[in-house]
Amino acid sequence: MPGEFYVEGKQEKANVQSLLDLFLKLNRSPQSGWKLMTGAYAPVYEESHEVAYIFAGGKIDLSPMQAGDTVDIRVRTRLESGDSYKTTWMSSYSGVQPDDRKVIRLTAMPDNFGLEVSMRQTAGTLKYILCEFFDAKK
Numbered sequence: 001m002p003g004e005f006y007v008e009g010k011q012e013k014a015n016v017q018s019l020l021d022l023f024l025k026l027n028r029s030p031q032s033g034w035k036l037m038t039g040a041y042a043p044v045y046e047e048s049h050e051v052a053y054i055f056a057g058g059k060i061d062l063s064p065m066q067a068g069d070t071v072d073i074r075v076r077t078r079l080e081s082g083d084s085y086k087t088t089w090m091s092s093y094s095g096v097q098p099d100d101r102k103v104i105r106l107t108a109m110p111d112n113f114g115l116e117v118s119m120r121q122t123a124g125t126l127k128y129i130l131c132e133f134f135d136a137k138k
Contacts, residue, residue, distance in 0.1 A: 024136035026056055032132045037071060037121035045133045048078070048114040055115045056134035058106040062097045069124030070094045075106065078114035085116055094123070106133075 035044045045058065060073060074090035088109070093101070109115060121127060 024054060024138055026134060026136040029058075029133040029135050032058075034128045034130055035119065036128050037119060037126045039120060039122065039126075041072070041074065041118040041120045043116050043118045044129075044131050045117040046114070047111070047135060049112060049137055051138060052110060052112045053135055053137040055109045055111055056136050057108045058117065058131060058133040060104040060106070060119075060132075061102065061130040062093055062104060063102040064127045064129060065093065065095065065097055066124065067095050069127065070122045071127070071129065072120050072122060073104065074118055075109075076116045076118070077109070077111060081113050083113060085114065 029045060029047075031045045031047075035042075044060075045055075047053070047055065062071060065071060070092060071094075072090065072092045074087055076085035076087050078085055091104075093104070106117065117131075117133070119129065
């Protein structure tokens with residue numbers, strides 16, 4: 001019949017919607033938005049899920065930075081339940097950013113037990129920084 005499928009290893013028929021429910025759904029994270037920088041690292045995105053999901057990446061707009069500003073960005077993850085976060089990437093940005101570095105792109109990473117993107121501003125007048133994050137979950 002049109003619109004009916006068989007899932008490998010199963011006897012019953014599946015419709016299109018039940019097949020789509022097997023896939024991860026990519027969404028803009030509600031944690032996206034303007035973030036006020038602080039002098040200490042503060043999470044701007046933090047997620048864990050009961051099943052594996054994908055942190056599908058993000059963009060951080062550093063165009064508000066001025067001479068004398070320094071902003072640090074880091075990504076940390078947990079490898080098992082109850083584990084502490086471990087840094088997987090970090091970088092520091094100072095002053096007015098050149099045109100090719102005004103928006104920082106964070107790459108995708110599969111996760112289950114926790115992923116955190118945190119930022120701090122260690123010099124200059126505290127800024128609001130626009131962040132956009134995406135994740136894919138069931």
